[in-house]
Amino acid sequence: MSEKQVFSRTKGLTGVPFHYCPGCGHGVIHRLVAESLEELGVLGDTIGVAPVGCAVLISSYMNCDMQSAAHGRACAVATGVKRALPDRVVFTYQGDGDLAAIGIAEVMHAAARGEKITVIFVNNAIYGMTGGQMAPTTLPGQKTTTSPYGRDVSSAGFPIDMPQVLATLKGAAYVASVSVDTPKNIIQAKKAIKKAFEVQMKRQGFAFVSVLSPCPTNWGMGPLDAVKWLQDNMLPLYTMGELKTPEEAVASA
Amino acid sequence: MKGNEAIAEAAIRAGCRLFFGYPITPSSELAEYLARRMPEVGGTFLQAESEVAAINMVYGAAGSGARVMTASSGPGISLKQEGLSYITGAELPCVVVNIQRAGPGLGGLGPSQGDYFQATKGGGHGDYHPIVLGPASVQEAADLMMEAFDLADRWRLPVILLGDGIIGQTMERVVFKEPSPVRTEKPWATTGTGRRGPGAKRNIVQCWGLTPELLEPICLREQAKYEKITAEEQRWDTFQIEDAEALVVAFGTSARICREAVMQLRAAGLKVGLLRPITLWPFPGKAFQSLPTSVRGVLAVELSMGQMVEDVRLAVNGRLPVRFFGRVGGFTPSPEDVAERVVALLDEIPAKKAQGVTA
Ligand SMILES: Cc1ncc(C[n+]2csc(CCOP(=O)(O)OP(=O)(O)O)c2C)c(N)n1
Ligand code: SF4
Numbered sequence: 001m002s003e004k005q006v007f008s009r010t011k012g013l014t015g016v017p018f019h020y021c022p023g024c025g026h027g028v029i030h031r032l033v034a035e036s037l038e039e040l041g042v043l044g045d046t047i048g049v050a051p052v053g054c055a056v057l058i059s060s061y062m063n064c065d066m067q068s069a070a071h072g073r074a075c076a077v078a079t080g081v082k083r084a085l086p087d088r089v090v091f092t093y094q095g096d097g098d099l100a101a102i103g104i105a106e107v108m109h110a111a112a113r114g115e116k117i118t119v120i121f122v123n124n125a126i127y128g129m130t131g132g133q134m135a136p137t138t139l140p141g142q143k144t145t146t147s148p149y150g151r152d153v154s155s156a157g158f159p160i161d162m163p164q165v166l167a168t169l170k171g172a173a174y175v176a177s178v179s180v181d182t183p184k185n186i187i188q189a190k191k192a193i194k195k196a197f198e199v200q201m202k203r204q205g206f207a208f209v210s211v212l213s214p215c216p217t218n219w220g221m222g223p224l225d226a227v228k229w230l231q232d233n234m235l236p237l238y239t240m241g242e243l244k245t246p247e248e249a250v251a252s253a
Numbered sequence: 254m255k256g257n258e259a260i261a262e263a264a265i266r267a268g269c270r271l272f273f274g275y276p277i278t279p280s281s282e283l284a285e286y287l288a289r290r291m292p293e294v295g296g297t298f299l300q301a302e303s304e305v306a307a308i309n310m311v312y313g314a315a316g317s318g319a320r321v322m323t324a325s326s327g328p329g330i331s332l333k334q335e336g337l338s339y340i341t342g343a344e345l346p347c348v349v350v351n352i353q354r355a356g357p358g359l360g361g362l363g364p365s366q367g368d369y370f371q372a373t374k375g376g377g378h379g380d381y382h383p384i385v386l387g388p389a390s391v392q393e394a395a396d397l398m399m400e401a402f403d404l405a406d407r408w409r410l411p412v413i414l415l416g417d418g419i420i421g422q423t424m425e426r427v428v429f430k431e432p433s434p435v436r437t438e439k440p441w442a443t444t445g446t447g448r449r450g451p452g453a454k455r456n457i458v459q460c461w462g463l464t465p466e467l468l469e470p471i472c473l474r475e476q477a478k479y480e481k482i483t484a485e486e487q488r489w490d491t492f493q494i495e496d497a498e499a500l501v502v503a504f505g506t507s508a509r510i511c512r513e514a515v516m517q518l519r520a521a522g523l524k525v526g527l528l529r530p531i532t533l534w535p536f537p538g539k540a541f542q543s544l545p546t547s548v549r550g551v552l553a554v555e556l557s558m559g560q561m562v563e564d565v566r567l568a569v570n571g572r573l574p575v576r577f578f579g580r581v582g583g584f585t586p587s588p589e590d591v592a593e594r595v596v597a598l599l600d601e602i603p604a605k606k607a608q609g610v611t612a
C-alpha cells in the first residue's frame with residue numbers, strides 16, 4: 001500500500017520551537033503566513049518586519065529575511081524596505097497594541113499611501129507580552145489589568161474596528177477580517193493571507209488582514225474556553241469577512 | 254547655493270537615493286530640494302506622516318542596504334531619537350541632518366547649538382553614540398555630507414550633520430568634491446535570501462537581547478566599536494594657536510564668529526588662537542593633549558547655555574582654566590563680544606601664574 005503524505009512542515013518556518021503559550025493564536029497564524037509565502041514561491045524574495053509584543057521573536061521562526069521594528073513602527077519600517085527594494089515582498093506582523101494603539105498613525109498612512117506591503121494584524125483584545133493590559137481592541141466590560149472593573153467606555157472609550165477603519169482609505173486595496181477559532185475559519189484565514197500577498201505581488205495597493213486570535217493566558221482561561229470566549233464576544237463585535245478587494249478598490253477610486 | 258540645498262545636492266552626489274522627512278524650519282529647503290531632485294536621479298522622496306515614521310522608514314531602507322537620509326530641526330530630531338537608538342542598536346548606517354533652531358520646546362527659528370548634548374551623548378535610550386559632524390561653512394557642510402555616507406557605511410552607525418539656521422540658510426559658493434568611489438559591502442542587509450545566491454543564510458536586522466547573557470556581549474561589542482571610532486576619527490581645525498596665550502574653542506557657526514574675533518585680537522597684538530572641533534563625537538580630545546605651552550586659558554563659545562564646554566573641560570582635565578561664553582534664543586555673539594571675553598580671560602590669568610593653574 002502506498003502512503004500519501006497529506007501534511008508536512010512548511011519550508012516557510014525555520015523549525016525553531018515556538019515560545020507561545022498553549023492555545024495562543026500566534027503559532028497558527030505564523031504557520032499560515034509561512035505556508036502562503038512558500039506556496040507563492042517567494043520566501044527568497046521576502047523581508048518580514050517583526051513587531052514589539054508577544055510576536056517579537058517571529059524573526060526566529062520565519063524562514064526569510066527579517067527586520068525588527070520599534071513598538072508600532074512596523075509599517076514605517078516596511079515602507080522603508082519596500083521603497084529601497086520595490087520588487088521584494090514585504091510584510092509586517094503586528095499585535096493590536098502595536099498596530100491599533102502606538103502604531104495607528106503608521107498603519108493609517110501606509111494604507112493611505114497605498115504602500116505595497118502586506119500587514120498581518122493579530123487582534124487578541126489585550127496586550128499579551130506586558131501581562132494583559134487594556135488594548136484599543138479590548139471589549140466593553142472586559143477585565144484587564146488596567147481595566148480591573150471592566151472596560152468602561154465612558155472613560156476608556158470604545159474598541160477600534162481596524163479593518164473597518166482601514167477599508168475607508170482609498171490606498172487600501174485589500175482588507176479582510178478573519179479568525180483562527182475553528183478549522184474552517186483557519187482555512188478561510190489562510191485564503192485571506194495568501195490573497196493579501198498576491199495583491200501586493202500584483203502591486204495593487206496596501207493589503208491588510210486582521211486575525212482574531214485567543215490569548216488564553218491573559219484572558220485567564222484554558223485554551224478551549226478562550227476559543228469559546230472569542231466566538232461569543234469578539235466575533236459578534238468585529239466586522240468579519242472580506243471588507244474590500246482590489247476590484248472594489250478600483251471601482252471606488 | 255543655500256546651505257540646505259548644498260547639503261541635499263551633496264547627498265545625491267554621494268549616492269543617497271532615498272529621503273524620508275517631515276518639514277520643519279529652518280531645514281525645509283533640504284526636503285524641498287530633494288523632492289525636486291530625487292525623481293531626476295531615479296531616487297525616492299517620501300514625505301512621511303511624522304518624524305517618528307520618517308526615521309523608521311530610514312531604518313527599513315538602511316537595513317535593506319540602501320544609502321538613506323533624513324533631515325529635520327530640534328523638535329523633529331527629538332521625535333527621531335527612538336529610531337536613532339534602534340538604528341544604532343541594529344548597527345545600521347544612515348545620515349541625519351539637524352539644522353538646529355533655538356530651544357527648548359517649540360523654541361524659535363534663530364540659530365542655536367542647543368542640541369549638542371542630544372546629538373553627542375546619544376539622545377535616545379541606551380548606551381550609544383552617533384558620529385556627529387559640525388560644519389562651519391556651506392562648503393564644509395557639503396564636503397562633510399558626502400563623507401558622512403562613507404563614515405556611516407564604514408562604522409555601521411548613523412552620522413549626524415549638526416548645522417544650525419545660519420549654515421542651512423546662508424548662500425555661499427560651493428564647489429562639489431568628487432565623491433569617494435569606495436562602497437562598503439553590506440552582506441548583512443535584508444535583501445531576500447534568494448537574492449544572495451543559493452544556500453544564503455537568513456539576514457536578521459534587530460537590536461534586542463532579552464536576557465543579560467544575550468545583550469551584554471552585544472553592548473560590549475558595540476562599545477569596542479565606539480572606542481575604535483574615538484581612536485581613529487577625531488577631527489579638528491586650528492587657527493593661529495602656535496604661540497597663543499588664550500585659546501578659543503568653538504564649532505560651526507560660533508567658530509566662524511570666533512575666527513573673526515581672533516583676527517581682530519591678533520591685529521591688536523594679543524596672542525589668541527582658535528581650536529575648532531569638526532567631529533563633535535568623537536570629541537577631538539587629542540587636540541588638547543598637545544596644546545602649545547604658551548596657552549594660559551581656554552574660552553568655549555557656543556550658541557547654547559554651555560554644552561560643548563563640558564567636553565572641553567574633560568579634554569583639558571584641569572590643566573588650564575576653562576571659561577564659557579554663550580548666547581541663546583537665536584542670538585549670535587558679535588566678534589567684539591567674543592574679543593571682550595578673551596581680554597577678560599587674559600586679565601584674569603596673569604602670565605606668571607600660568608603654570609599649574611586650575612579652573
Ligand atoms: C515605546 C514602547 N512602549 C511600550 C513598550 C512595552 N510593550 C511591549 S509589548 C507591548 C504590548 C503588545 O501588545 P500587542 O501588540 O497587543 O501584542 P501581543 O503581545 O498581545 O501579541 C507593550 C506595551 C515598548 N516595548 N515600547
Ligand atoms: S500571552 Fe497571550 S498572546 Fe502572548 S503568547 Fe501567551 S497566549 Fe499568546
